Amino acid sequence: LFRGVNTADVQPLIDISKRRQLDTRQYLLHQNSEAESVFTLINGTVMMERTSFSGNRQVVAFLYSGDFIGFTHNDEYEFSVQALTPVEIQEFPRKEFLQLADSHDVLKRNVREIGSNVLAAALDQLFALGKKKAHERICFLLEQLRVRQHRHDKSQIELIMGRQDIADYLGLTIETVSRAFARLKQEGLINIHSAHKVEILDLERLQELASTT
């Protein structure tokens, strides 16, 4: 985030930032609460979600170390953020952060990019939810996870999130998610080592299913 920014300028902000830890399933922030901080995720995985007041949940994104959280331009968060693993985060006061960002072109540019990436991701997801079959949505998720994960063997995918989280992300039920995984295994696209470890066998076909109709 601070790449290209003079270290001395950033120091005051870092000085007033706080390091925090979260346990699995703990919430970092809640939708509609006042947006007082922005965060960077140091370590672990979290999940952005929105819950309608009737209790219906939509998972909006999965975020990993290095990602930014809470960059709303409104004064309230538009979503909740929940830890999927034990998590370490750096917390910055939002007001000061935005001020600093304003006075540094590079930083400003970085923040902008984050914003447009979030939007781009949301648009992709819209596409996936719009008109895709269950197994295609699973491919969409797997490809996303594959691209994001930093381990060497990109064909081994770890599903940190539970089946319910996947279902709420893709607009399906857990049963359908389960069956879709089974089908992809059946068709030889993937291998399921355990519920949370999947191996990609046919990347090309997986990508086809993930992007096109």
Place this chain on the structure above:
Amino acid sequence: LFRGVNTADVQPLIDISKRRQLDTRQYLLHQNSEAESVFTLINGTVMMERTSFSGNRQVVAFLYSGDFIGFTHNDEYEFSVQALTPVEIQEFPRKEFLQLADSHDVLKRNVREIGSNVLAAALDQLFALGKKKAHERICFLLEQLRVRQHRHDKSQIELIMGRQDIADYLGLTIETVSRAFARLKQEGLINIHSAHKVEILDLERLQELASTT
């Protein structure tokens, strides 16, 4: 957009801006083309859409007079914009516009708000596509149109877009859209005067269906 900004400061930008007209179904801009301009919509209705390279289309938003178009932070547009009616727009060179925005806090704030509104809209749509039945999605659309339209009688809704556009917006087929309208009429929530004129009879129930599960 320029509310709260000193007129004299804005004048140079306005001087180099251009007024343009578009016919129905004409494109204002295409996805992946270079983002050279930003626009404000003076008059008429347009539609933001994305087409996957397999030809699958997702309508992302409907925009009305007063709305802003092309506020990407990347250098390419992430979507296409097509006119639904004859349209009048004001075109600003993007580079100069962003420069001006940077030097005016009020304008900067306005631009930010636009960005976060777009994101908020996308999140709402995600929710709608995630886990809603066809007739609930139609309610979602009707409520959106109702809130946005500026005519006096808010219960009379004009559907400027065709059934195919609605279908691509809500992730359905035209037949299902048609049936969903029929069902809502059947149940007494709406009255269908013509394919493009709908009257809301039971707003409360419509809003329930639009937002909750």
Place this chain on the structure above:
DNA sequence: CGGGGTATTGAGACAAATCAACCTTGGTGG
């Protein structure tokens, strides 16, 4: 008063949701 594009309606096929039973896994205590 046609005629072409657009919308509606119907019947059958198909995918996903639902409801219910069963299987795995990881942790606990005997």
Place this chain on the structure above:
DNA sequence: CCACCAAGGTTGATTTGTCTCAATACCCCG
């Protein structure tokens, strides 16, 4: 070390909803 339990995941049978394909109705424009 094994039996047991609880939570999460899988599988099966049935129902519900949407898509698909096809036929028919509508309406605006010339």
